[in-house]
Amino acid sequence: MYLSKLFIPITKSLPSEAKIKSHQLMLRTGMIKQSSAGIYSWLPLGYKVMKKIEQIVREEQNLIGAQEMLMPTIQSSEIWKESGRYDDYGEEMLKIKDRQGREMLYGPTNEELVTDIFRSSIKSYKSLPQLLYHIQWKFRDEIRPRFGVMRCKEFYMKDAYSFDLSDEDAKKSYNKMFYSYLKTFDRMGLKAIPMAADTGPIGGDLSHEFVILAETGESKIYADKNICEINLNQYELTDTSLQKMREDFTNIYAVTDEKHNPEKFNKNVKKENQMITKGIEVGHIFYFSDKYSKPMNCLIDDKDGKKTSVKMGSYGIGVSRLVGAIIEANYNNDVMKWPKSISPYDVVIIPSISKNNRENLEKAEKIYNELKKQNIDVLLDDVDENMSNKFKKHDLIGIPYQIIIGSKSEVNNFEFKELNFKSEQLSLDKILKKLKS
Ligand code: 5CA
Numbered sequence: 001m002y003l004s005k006l007f008i009p010i011t012k013s014l015p016s017e018a019k020i021k022s023h024q025l026m027l028r029t030g031m032i033k034q035s036s037a038g039i040y041s042w043l044p045l046g047y048k049v050m051k052k053i054e055q056i057v058r059e060e061q062n063l064i065g066a067q068e069m070l071m072p073t074i075q076s077s078e079i080w081k082e083s084g085r086y087d088d089y090g091e092e093m094l095k096i097k098d099r100q101g102r103e104m105l106y107g108p109t110n111e112e113l114v115t116d117i118f119r120s121s122i123k124s125y126k127s128l129p130q131l132l133y134h135i136q137w138k139f140r141d142e143i144r145p146r147f148g149v150m151r152c153k154e155f156y157m158k159d160a161y162s163f164d165l166s167d168e169d170a171k172k173s174y175n176k177m178f179y180s181y182l183k184t185f186d187r188m189g190l191k192a193i194p195m196a197a198d199t200g201p202i203g204g205d206l207s208h209e210f211v212i213l214a215e216t217g218e219s220k221i222y223a224d225k226n227i228c229e230i231n232l233n234q235y236e237l238t239d240t241s242l243q244k245m246r247e248d249f250t251n252i253y254a255v256t257d258e259k260h261n262p263e264k265f266n267k268n269v270k271k272e273n274q275m276i277t278k279g280i281e282v283g284h285i286f287y288f289s290d291k292y293s294k295p296m297n298c299l300i301d302d303k304d305g306k307k308t309s310v311k312m313g314s315y316g317i318g319v320s321r322l323v324g325a326i327i328e329a330n331y332n333n334d335v336m337k338w339p340k341s342i343s344p345y346d347v348v349i350i351p352s353i354s355k356n357n358r359e360n361l362e363k364a365e366k367i368y369n370e371l372k373k374q375n376i377d378v379l380l381d382d383v384d385e386n387m388s389n390k391f392k393k394h395d396l397i398g399i400p401y402q403i404i405i406g407s408k409s410e411v412n413n414f415e416f417k418e419l420n421f422k423s424e425q426l427s428l429d430k431i432l433k434k435l436k437s
Pocket residue numbers: 108109110111140142149150151152153155157158159160202281282283284285286314315316317318319320321
C-alpha cells in the first residue's frame with residue numbers, strides 16, 4: 001500500500017476527553033473515529049490491527065478444540081425472561097421493539113442464546129463436551145463510556161461457552177480456556193495475569209480476570225510478583241497438566257479489588273513481592289454450572305438415562321479493547337511500536353523525496369515490488385514531505401521495521417531500522433530474512 005492512497009486521517013488537535021495515551025494515539029493516527037458517545041467507526045489502520053488480534057484469538061481457540069460459529073447481535077427478549085436476566089441486567093441493556101411490537105435487545109453477551117441453541121439439538125452426554133465460540137459485536141449502554149475503545153458501548157468480543165456433563169468435567173474445560181488465554185495474550189506480546197475475580201451479572205462462583213498491568217487501567221489489583229515468573233511452556237494440553245497449571249497460578253496471591261483481603265495479602269506475600277497497581281482487564285472467564293441451563297430447561301441424558309442440567313461456563317476476550325490495551329503497553333516517549341504479530345504492516349519503506357529528485361522513490365518502488373512478491377505486507381511512504389516529519393509520523397504509526405532510502409543508502413545495501421534500535425546497512429536478502437524470521 002502507498003501511504004498517499006491509504007485512508008489515514010492523521011490529526012494534530014485532540015478532543016479534551018482523550019485522556020489516556022491509547023485513546024490519543026488512536027485518534028491522532030486515524031485508527032478510529034467517534035460516531036457518538038462510546039460508539040466508534042474503525043478506520044483502515046485500526047481495523048487492520050483489530051483483525052490481526054481477532055485472528056490470533058481465533059487460532060488459539062481452535063487449538064483447544066473450540067468451534068467457531070456466529071450468533072446475531074439482535075436477540076429476542078423471550079430467552080432472557082426465561083433465565084430471569086431480562087429485568088436483572090438493568091439499564092446497560094439496550095432494548096428495542098420491532099415493527100410488530102416484539103421486545104428485542106442488542107446482545108450484551110450470549111449465555112441465553114447459546115443455551116437455547118444447545119438445548120434444541122444436544123440431548124445426550126455422548127455429544128459432550130462442547131466448546132462453542134463466536135466473535136461478534138456487543139452492546140452495553142455503559143453509563144460512563146470512556147478511554148476510547150477501552151470502555152465503550154459497542155465493542156467487539158470473543159465469547160466462548162462450554163457444555164459438560166459434570167462439574168468435574170466442566171472444570172477441565174475451564175482449565176483449557178485458562179491456558180488458551182495465557183497463550184493468546186503472550187502471542188500479542190502481553191503479560192496477562194489471571195486474577196481471582198467477582199462474577200458480576202454473569203454469575204457463578206469461579207471466575208478469573210486476565211489483567212495486564214497499566215497505570216491507566218480501571219481495575220485495582222493486588223498480587224504477588226512471583227505470578228509473573230510462571231513459565232507456560234512447562235504445561236501440556238492434557239487434563240492433568242492443565243489442572244496443575246491452574247493450581248500453580250491460583251496458589252499465588254493475585255486478586256482484583258473486590259476479592260482483596262489485606263490480612264491474607266500481608267500474611268502470605270513478602271513485602272518486597274507485593275504488587276499493588278492498576279490493570280486493564282482484557283479477558284474474563286466464568287464457571288456458573290447450571291445457572292442458565294436449569295431455568296432454561298437445558299437437559300441432557302446422563303449415562304444412566306437420567307436427565308440432568310448441562311454444566312456451563314463462559315469465556316470472554318475484549319478484542320476491540322485489546323487494541324487500546326496493547327497501545328498502553330507499548331507506547332512510550334512518543335514512540336509506538338506494535339508487536340510484530342499484530343502490526344498493521346510488516347515494514348515501511350521511507351524514501352527521501354523531493355520534486356526534483358525521484359531517484360529514491362524509484363529505488364523504493366523496486367524494493368516495494370520485491371517485498372510484495374515475497375508476501376511481505378509493506379507500506380511505502382511516497383508522501384512528498386521532509387524526512388524529520390516522516391520519522392515523527394512513523395513513530396506514531398508504529399510499524400516496527402523501516403527501510404530508509406536516503407543519504408546513507410548504498411547501491412545494494414539499504415538502511416534498515418527496527419524502532420527504538422540503531423539502524424544498520426543490509427542487503428535486500430538480509431532484510432527479507434529478518435522480516436521473515
Ligand atoms: N459472557 C461473559 C464471558 S463471554 C462476559 O460478557 N464477560 S465480560 O463482561 O467480562 O466481558 C468480556 C470482556 O469484554 C472483558 O474482559 C473486556 O475485555 C471486554 N469488555 C467488557 N465490557 C467492555 C466495554 N464496555 N468496552 C470494551 N470492552 C469491554
